[in-house]
Amino acid sequence: MAALTGRLVSVALDDTDSQYGGCTTHLTGVLLNELGSKALLADYPLLVRLNPNIPWKTRGNGATVLRLFYSGDPMDVLELAWQLAQEYTTPRPPLPGKSPGVVVVEGPVWDDPAMRALYRQALTDVVTRDLTERALVKVGGSFRGGRGVIGASSALAALAPGDPYTFELTFYRLPELWGSRRCVDFGEAFLAEAESSATVNNLDLEERVVAAAPGGPDPVLAGFRGLRPDELWQFEGALCERPHFAVLYRSNQHTGVHLVEGELRPYRSMLIRGTVASRPIKVPRGHVVVTLKTERGLIDVAFFRETGPLTEAAEELMPGDYIEVGGGVRPYSPSGRLTVAAELMRVLRVSKALTKLPPRCPRDGSTMESLGRGKGYRCPRCGLRLPEDAAIEVELPRALRPGLYLPKAGRLRHLTPVGGPLPTLASLPVELKASDVLRVYENPS
Ligand SMILES: [Zn+2]
Incomplete structure (x- = not known):
């Protein structure tokens, strides 16, 4: 089986977003393309959302991971990813307080208890650089960069076998179109949605808006979410603008894995x-x-x-x-x-929901009158008095x-679950062709 040649290598990226356009998932697609035939996929590209309740993690708090069989030196993957991240963020400085991070680990990192614990903490709480580096040392991980190393490391053990997942098929824009108005047809997207059995959060039917298409200058044309890749590819027909390329991600979006019981602390x-x-x-x-x-x-x-x-x-x-x-x-x-x-x-x-009604007079059947709160009742015809507990309790609908x-469709947060059963993987690696997860429409100019 060709997919089992090479060493199992995971590379994770985070914090390459910028207010001038650019985002981590886009860079991941660029990296996947650059790796080319030296890398075979061991899993779908992963889009991993982390704790959404940290105020300084603005743009969705998402990191990405590529799980690969790599035939060269794993350090080459680190250097290539880091070089791309540098080239990517130099003309587009990251948002204040952000700095890109790239992490590479060999082996089935999703099985490692320390890395799993790091992932769980990053899903629900705040993670420190110190905790991150201790976990990385245990698995022999290598990293380059700043604060993004925390998110990238935390994402490495996400989406293990047994974890629920969804898919997102993200279409990216040609660079010359970044910042211009997106063209995604609501009517066509509605048809694709209508023919699907399991899509999530793509349309806001009330506003007649394709919620999968963001606003702003970033390179995402639209990211369609659901449970079946074949259904998601149908949304290609809703694009009235030629995309640059598309990446199919496996994701923890809409799985609710961030919601846990425990001690209440700010940001959890x-x-x-x-x-x-x-x-x-x-x-x-x-x-x-x-x-x-x-x-x-x-x-x-x-x-x-x-x-x-x-x-x-x-x-x-x-x-x-x-x-x-x-x-x-x-x-x-x-x-x-x-x-x-x-x-x-x-x-x-x-x-x-109970409400009290005045009783009927046992002598003459008249409806009695209340004498005031807690003071009982009196019959208007014969003057009979009854105590408060004579009232009739009636259940209101x-x-x-x-x-x-849940919030309305199109307004769900990234990790908010939608209630239905979700798929899980029985084991990793997954056998995949690059064309299953990456489609290039126009060669990068
Ligand atoms: Zn009476």
Whole structure:
């Protein structure tokens, strides 16, 4: 089998994004193309999202990994990737506080416990350079660069066999078009979506917008997400602008792997469960705050108006409802309580909504009148008095049903799960041809 020649080498990149155009996934496609026939793929290119609740990681907090069978010296891969990252970021300085990082490790790094622990921490929490380098030393990793080394290293052990995954097929723009208006046809994308069985977050049907196509100067034309590569390639028909090249990534996007239970600390991505303690409060600008009684005390959950149906569902919550919320812990809260910004809610149990009605008079059947809160009832016809507990309790219908509530399609965060079952790999490596994951439409000029 040809795919088993050469040494198993993983190369990871992070932090090459820039506000002047350019992004890490684009550079990964360039690297894949440059490696050419010296490298055979051991896995799909990986697009790995890390903790989205770290404020200084602005553009989606994503790193990439190529798992290869490489017939040359693995250090050549490091030097090539680093050289490309340098060439890539020199005319386009990285965003403030960012600096590119490239990491190379030999062997099945996805099996290494220290690297798996690093990945899990980077998914849900903050990772230090020190922790990163200690894990890298254990696996004999080599690196070049700055802060990006943290994200790149953290991504190396992502998407191991058994981990859920999705795909993203990303089309990139010809360099001369960067910064100009993108041409992606909503109608054609809608048709591709309609014929698909499992696509995720590509269209905003309400606004009739292709959510897969970003704004801004970066080289991404559109990144279509779903569970089946053959369905994603159908979105090619929605492009009314000739792409430069396309890369099919395997990704942890929409798997929810960042939401874990545990101690609440600022910037962590968490899953919390609790009972609604009071009626939802609608705050200015349409956001909704709900206080939950949890094992860890009272916690405020903030639902932001932009999340649409998620916030609308939160408004229907009532005291006694039992819910699970996934989201990020905010560093500051006006109430002094810890606040979690919700990205999803699972309603586990709705409480009964009861209301009290005045009883009927046992003598003459008249509807009795309340004498005021807690003071009982009196019959308007015969004057009979009854205590408060004679009231009739009536159950009101609830609009809210148990189930999963999410922001509207097109507005999901990168890692937010969509509820359905996801595929996993039984083992690695995967046998692939370069043409399965990289399609070049026009040679780089
Ligand atoms: Zn009466």
